Amino acid sequence: MKPRTTPSSKPNVLSISIVVYRPDSQQLNSTLAGLSAACHAVYAKRPxxxxxxxxxxxxxxxxxxECLEELRASGVTCTVITxxxxxxYGRGHNLAIQRSTSRYHLILNPDIDLAPDSLQQALDFLExxxxxxxxxxxxxxxxxxxxFLCRRYPTLLDLFIRGFLPCKLQRLFSRRLVRYxxxxVINEIDVVWDPPIVSGCFxxxxxxxLKQLAGFxxxxxLYFEDYDLSLRAHDFTRVVYVPSVRVLHHGGGAARKGVAxxxxxxxxxxxxxxxxxxKWL
Known part of the structure; x- marks a missing residue:
């Protein structure tokens, strides 16, 4: 591995890891641009x-x-691990998690656009x-x-319906999907404590x-590493859904990405x- 980095002498309040494999350049730049704006908001409150x-x-x-260079110029320490x-996915993030000495660590997908106040809102809540x-x-x-990416424990039938059936047929199982x-309980207003499983995109x-859990x-x-990590996290801490922290996700399901x-x-x-x-049914 050959890390390329811009050094910083102070301990980090936040570290972030993004794993990429043949990424869409436009989407990755969009993610980095949104991350840059969110970091600026953090710096404004936590100079x-x-x-x-x-x-x-x-x-x-x-x-x-370009956006990676903009992040560096704004004071974010940037390391490329190659x-x-x-x-x-999980082992890639673990390479960064093992190095992290920050107070907080964000696992982030390269297809996420962050609201400008998202990181500030999240850090305020955790503090x-x-x-x-x-x-x-x-x-x-x-x-x-x-x-709706918070989940209850899945059955095999839930996974098949959600991952592989077309939308028209999914409607036949709407009550199952509502529960899964x-x-x-998840909406745009209410904080929800201890959802069993949360998405690995953020x-x-x-x-x-995260160190106690030894990462992923x-x-x-690929797939289910976030389910695994979520369930193990409940043994060490509380998990929370906070709707004031907002992001957009451009990802798709496995069935739409081909046989592999x-x-x-x-x-x-x-x-x-x-x-x-x-759990079958």
Whole structure:
């Protein structure tokens, strides 16, 4: 691995890791631009408390990302971790988590656009609620509609319906999906304590908790590593959904990404249920 970094002498209030593999340059620049604006808001309220970004290149990272240079210019310590090959999503993040000495660590997808006040709102909440070790935000799609990515423990049927059935057929199982996706309690207003599973596209941890968990389980190459980490987090800390923290998510499901992703999804689902228990219907 060959980290390329801009050094900082002060301890970081926040570290961020983003894993990329052949990313869409336009979307990645959009994510970095939103991150830059969110970091500026943090600096405005917490001057002198550095932020560090680790960009883990699992392959195909474009050269000369303008927004990465803008982040560096604004004072964010930026490290590109490269040379390890495509080690998977969780193991990629673990490379940054192992190095982190910050107070808080954000696991972030390269297809997330952050609201300008998102990081400031999130840090304010964590500092006011010391019992919380993992925060998940309100997540919208590119049209601004809410994505319900907090989950109750899944059954195999839930996963099949949500991941592989077309929308018209999903409506036949709407009551199941409402329960699985926690639509009965998740909304745009209310803080929800201890959702069982939260999305890996934005997971803001106290770094001390993340270290206790030893990061992601490296047995998952892609998919279900966030389910695994969420469930294990409840053994150490409280988890909270905070809708005042807002992001947009441009990701898609495994079935829409082709046969290779379906195979990885099934393989990871098998590992997940073997560890936590099989639930069929």
């Amino acid at each position: 002198g408390q550095p932020i560090a970004l680790s960009l883990i290149d699992n392959g195909g990272l474009p050269e000369g990302l 040379g390890q090959g495509n080690v998977g 006011a609620q010391p019992e919380v070790g993992l925060l998940t935000p309100w997540i919208g799609d590119e049209f601004g509609s809410q994505q 996706e926690m639509r009965d 997971m803001l941890f106290r770094t001390s908790v 389980d490296a047995r998952y190459f 992703h379906i195979r990885m999804f099934i393989s990871s689902a098998y590992k997940f249920f073997n560890r936590f228990g099989w």
